[in-house]
Amino acid sequence: MFRQPNSHLLRRGRYSETGRAYLVTAVVHPRFPLFSDFHLGRLLVAELKRAHDSGMVNSWAWVIMPDHFHWLFDLNDATLADVMRQTKSRSTLSVNRARRSRERFWQRGYHDRAVRVEEDLRKMARYIIANPLRAGLVERIGDYPLWDAAWL
Structure with a gap:
């Protein structure tokens, strides 16, 4: 099992508030580009959708x-x-079923940020979905296949 230095600090002060918007980030260990494979990325998308469809969350953007x-x-x-x-x-x-693997690939923990009431969710969503542009993966957002936002 791999541990990230200070990963335990990510939990300090974490609080879940029903109805609150959150921005979360989870990372593959050790930044391996696992989701460069479109099929594997779609499997992760299915899990985000499952959380939304089950009522656990109301997704705005990913x-x-x-x-x-x-x-x-x-x-x-x-x-x-x-x-x-x-x-x-x-x-x-x-993902492991598709890869015929048994490896753990997520880093422990995740980063979360509670969104303040006065913050603009649309602005945050635009920032999120522009990540492939800033990373140089595409020249237009529409060219990147693994994103969605409620405001389309």
């Missing part, structure tokens, strides 16, 4: 980058820890 993902959502009927545990666990199972 992007799957080659070695991490960003996800903006309102927390509904679950804790932040439950959402991330289920999403990472289920995606590990489906």
Whole structure:
């Protein structure tokens, strides 16, 4: 099992508030570009959609980058820890099934940021989905296949 230095500090002060918007980021260890494979990226998308469809969250925007993902959502009927545990666990199972592997690939923990009421969710969503542009993966957002936002 791999541990990131100071990963335990990510949990300090974490609080789940129903109805609050959160921006979360989870990273593949050791920044391996696992989701460069479109099929594997779509398996992760299915897990984000499952969390939304089950009522745990209300998704606003997400992007799957080659070695991490960003996800903006309102927390509904679950804790932040439950959402991330289920999403990472289920995606590990489906990705490993497709790869015929048993490896753990997510770094421990995740980064979360509670969104303040006065912050503009659309502006945050635009920032999230522009990640492939800033990373130089595409020249136009529409050319990148692994993103979505509620405001289309």
